[in-house]
Amino acid sequence: MAQAQRSASTSVIVDAIRASGTVSRVGLTVTTGLTGATVSTVVRRLIDDGLVVETGRAESTGGKPRVLLELDPTARYAVGVHLDHASITCTVTDLAGTSVALSTHPGPGTRSPAEVLVETAAEVDRLVDEAGVDRSRVLGIGFVAPGPLTSDGGMHRTPPEMRAWTDYPITSELGRLTGLPVVLENDATASAIGEHWAGGTGTENSFAVLYMGTGLGAGLVLDGVAYRGSSGNAGEIGHTTLDLDGPVCWCGTRGCVEVLAGPAAVVAEARRSPDLAAAAGLSTGTSGSEPQPSVVSDLAAVARAAAAGHPGARDVLERSARYVAAAALTAVNLLDVRMLVLTGASLAAAGDIYLPAVRGVLASSLFARGAHPVDVRLSRTAATAPALGGAALVLQTHLVPAPGPLTSPGPLAPPRHGTPPGEPTPLST
């Protein structure tokens, strides 16, 4: 079997075993359409690699009982780290993408990238120990950052609060500190991969996630493959211009969705109302060396005020939701997908306001509304989606690796599973 073909077959078979829970080899030929010989060869290799185990036999229906297969979730583990201005979330997940250890700490603040990565490496060690995971089974780290990302394994043109991270070599430094391979991904794309891996999108193979944490972006999975664009920066829907003469955004252009209505704009507007700022308990944010609350935690405070019945808080969020819904409409018009998942810490906090706004606009205004509905849903793991997605990316890369521009410092898997450069990386579900 050619290497590329074998990789594709491996991916399809791992997908089918994951989706089924337990399945026989014959069952795999039915669900995948692959030949019995191909299924046998690939399953044998997966068993030899310890990824799949034989778990017993199915009830006999007259013939020879069939041996059942399932993934061994403890065979491999992966680490996901999500760096945001608001917080640093670390998780260890098993092969099924289930989090076995999770921690969230305050964001980098004024600490240098070097300090933060030393702390992150120590936290990764601590979580791996806490979960009782054999370190030799940890495949690597998926490091998730707001971007824009560069092919050198860092961020270029960082958000204003994270200027110290501009062009910092994140992947090579964290790789050196932990001894683990590190893959870099942006928050929205990681969230999309995590959503797919964790089963949040069911059988839907093409979908978008609308990610809102500190910033706003979209992650895209099309025909089962994460679409990253030419430099890993596809989906920057937050920087769609809605007002040509609007205020200047940190990205350099004017009147973007993010500068008009992103989380920072919501918090700034709430702060301009003394009554609302007091009701939400927003800090004045200027004093001394106290750690400053993040935009995400401030937005969550506005959302709590809205939930408690403060009409001004609800107005501010509903105004933002109209703009975000316009961005969602643009994304879905562009991609013509049937599913949109809302995720990220800000949508975890205020999803009850944004979800109906997005649903309403797509139902009334989508160009293709006569052709198909769009399933708009709130992620079940909206607050931790990027970190889980970072770990899922590592698992996916291991199962069907495709050398990409953002992988560093080394391959995540034995070379015999390698996919030739340029091959797309199908996702596993």
Ligand SMILES: [Zn+2]
């Ligand atoms: Zn912008």
